[in-house]
Amino acid sequence: MIRIVVSALLAVALLGxxxxxxxxxxxxxxxxxxxxxxxxxxxSVWSRDTGDGTxxxxxxLVPTVVGDRVYVADRNGSxxxxxxENGKELWRAKTRVxxxxxxxxxxxxxLVGSSEAELVALDADTGEERWRTLVSSEVLSVPQVxxxxxxxxxVDGNIAGLDLDSGDRLWLHDGSVPVLTLRGTSTPLVGxxxxxxxxxSGKMIALEVETGRxxxxxxxxxxxxxxxxxxxxxxxxxxxxxxxxxxxxSYQGRLAxxxxxxxxxxxxxxxxxxxxxxxxxxQIFVSDADSEVWALDRSSGASLWKQNAFRRRSLTAPAVVDxxxxxxxxxxxxxxxxxxxxxxxxxxxxxxxGIQAKPIVLGDRxxxxxxxxxxxxxxxxxx
Numbered sequence: 136m137i138r139i140v141v142s143a144l145l146a147v148a149l150l151g152x153x154x155x156x157x158x159x160x161x162x163x164x165x166x167x168x169x170x171x172x173x174x175x176x177x178x179s180v181w182s183r184d185t186g187d188g189t190x191x192x193x194x195x196l197v198p199t200v201v202g203d204r205v206y207v208a209d210r211n212g213s214x215x216x217x218x219x220e221n222g223k224e225l226w227r228a229k230t231r232v233x234x235x236x237x238x239x240x241x242x243x244x245x246l247v248g249s250s251e252a253e254l255v256a257l258d259a260d261t262g263e264e265r266w267r268t269l270v271s272s273e274v275l276s277v278p279q280v281x282x283x284x285x286x287x288x289x290v291d292g293n294i295a296g297l298d299l300d301s302g303d304r305l306w307l308h309d310g311s312v313p314v315l316t317l318r319g320t321s322t323p324l325v326g327x328x329x330x331x332x333x334x335x336s337g338k339m340i341a342l343e344v345e346t347g348r349x350x351x352x353x354x355x356x357x358x359x360x361x362x363x364x365x366x367x368x369x370x371x372x373x374x375x376x377x378x379x380x381x382x383x384x385s386y387q388g389r390l391a392x393x394x395x396x397x398x399x400x401x402x403x404x405x406x407x408x409x410x411x412x413x414x415x416x417x418q419i420f421v422s423d424a425d426s427e428v429w430a431l432d433r434s435s436g437a438s439l440w441k442q443n444a445f446r447r448r449s450l451t452a453p454a455v456v457d458x459x460x461x462x463x464x465x466x467x468x469x470x471x472x473x474x475x476x477x478x479x480x481x482x483x484x485x486x487x488x489g490i491q492a493k494p495i496v497l498g499d500r501x502x503x504x505x506x507x508x509x510x511x512x513x514x515x516x517x518x
Contacts, residue, residue, distance in 0.1 A: 165426075165447040168468065168482070175459065175471055175481035177513040180500065181222035186213045188508030189491060193318055194250075195236040195275050197492045198504040201259070206238045208247050209508055214238060214257060216245075219497075222512065228262035230255045235273055241280025242299055246287075248274025254287055256302060268302035270295055276320040279330075284344050286325050294323065294332055296347050306347030310334055315363040317386060317409055319371035326376070333370025337385050341398060351398030356388020372411035372452065373493075380433075382419060384408045390421065390436060404436040411452025411493060413460065415474065420460050426450040428460065430477060442477035445470060452493040456501055456515055463490025469503055471515075485511055 186209030189196055199206045200219060208214045212232050216225040230247060232255060237247035244265065245257040250273045256265045272291040279286040284305065285297040292310025297303065316335040323332040329350065330342040337356035342349055358366035367387055374383040376395060384390040390406035393399065406429075410422040418439060419431045426448045430439040449465035459471040459480055467489050471481035486505020495502040501513045 163447060165449075165465070166443070166445060169444065171479045173481050174473075174518055176516045176518055177469065177471070177481060177483040177501070178516055180512040180514050182509065182511045183217060183222050183224070185209060185215055185504070185508045185510045187211045188486075188488060188504075189506045191488070191506075192235075193491070194234070195277060195319070195322070195491075196234065196504070197237070197277060198495055198502050198510060199238050199240045199277075200495055200497065200502065201240045204259075205502065205510070206240050206245055206259075207504060207510055208234045208238050210234055214245060214247060214262065216259070216262065217510070219512075222510075226262035228257055228264070230257075230264070230267075236275050236277050239278035239280065242283065244280060244285075244299060246278035246280070246285060248276075248278055248287060248289075250274075252289065254278060254285070254297070254302065256285070256299075266302040268297065268304075271307075274320075275318070276322040279323055279325040281325040281330075281344050282328070286323055286330050286344070288320055288323055288332055290318075290320055292334055292336075294330065294342065294347070296330075296344065305345075308340075308342055308347050308349070311336065313358070313363075313366070315367060317367060317369045317371055319369065319409060321370050322373045324374055324376055324381075331374060331376070331381060333372075333374055333383060333385070335367075335369045335371075337368035337370060337388055339370065339374070339381070339383055339393070339398075353391070353393055353398045353400060355383055355391050355403075356385040359387075369409065371409040375412060375414055377414045377433075382412060382414060384412055384421060386424060390419070390431070392433075392436065402434075402436050404431075410450055413453045413455050415455050418474065420453040420455065420474065422450040422453055422462055426464070428453060428462065428472065428477065430460075430474065440477040442472055442479075444479060449489075451490055454494045454496045454501070456494075456496045457499055459515070461494045461496070461501055463492075463494060463503060463505075465489045467505055467507075469494065469501070469513075481515075483513065485509060 190210035232249035356368035391403040488507030
C-alpha cells in the first residue's frame, strides 16, 4: 500500500509540470503557448459528451476503434459505443465500478479494469454484461484480447491470461515491482501468439499467449543513483512494433530497438519518457519526461530534431497523421507539428480539463478523448 500511495503522489506532481527528480528547478512552470502562423486546420466532424471522463484522476481511459465503432468509458463506470462515421450513440452500459483502464475490445467483447481490481466484460454489440472477475490488484493498462485469451496487467506487476468466455484464469505471470514507482502501467502488446510487456523494474518480456511461458526478456533500463527517486525506471509508455522491431522506452532510462523474435538489442540511447512514442517509415517520435518532442532515426536512434515549445505541458504520446505529429496537453490543447522539422503547424483546444489519452489517427482524421469526457473526431485540413 505504501508503494501505491507514493506512486500516486509522484504522478500528480508530474502532471502538474513539476520537476521532482534530479537537480532541475522545481519552480519551472509549464511553457506558455506562443502564437504562430497555422498551416493546418482541425475541423470538427462531430463531438460527443461521453460522461465524466477521468474525474480528475490519473487513469488509463482511451478511445478504442474497432471497425465502424468507437468505444469509450468514464471513471464512474459508464461504457459507451458510438458509430464512428457520425458519432451516433449505439448503446450505454453502467458497470458500477470505478473504471481505471480501458476499454479494450476484441472478439466481440469490451473490457474495462477497475481500481478495485475488477475486470468487467461486456458484449460489444449490445453492452450487456458477460462476466466480471477479480485480478490481483488495480488495473492501469488497457486489457487486450487475442485468440480467445484476455490479457490483463495489474499494478503489482502480475500479468494474467483469462478465458474470454468465462473470465476464468488460465495462467499467471508473477512479476515484481520496486518499492517506489510512477503511477501507471504500459499496455502489453499482443499478437502472433505472444504477449510483450514492460515492467516498473525496467525489464521487457515476451510470453506465450496460450501458456504464459516466458520466451525472452531484456533489461531496458538499469536503476542508477543513490535515492529511490533517482532509481525509478518504469516502462509506463506503451511499446510499439514495426517491421519486426520492438521499440520501447522507460523513465530515467533508455529508448531501445529490439529484435522481435529473440529479444536481441539492435540499438539503444539515453531517453526518459512515461508518455510514449510513435513511428513512421524513417523516424521515431517521442514525448519525453519534460514534454519535449524528439524525432530520431529509426535505424540508429540518432537525433534528427527536437521541439521544446511544450516543455512541462504534460504531453500525451505522439501520433503520426499525414505530414504531422499530433499530441495533447494538460490544458486540453491538441498540437500538430511537422514530422520533418518539428515546426509548429496547428493547434486546437479540445477539452478544458486536459487530454491524457494518445490521439487516434484514422487516415486524415484524428479522434481525441479529453479528460473531461469530450470525444471529438477532427478532419485535418491544410490551409
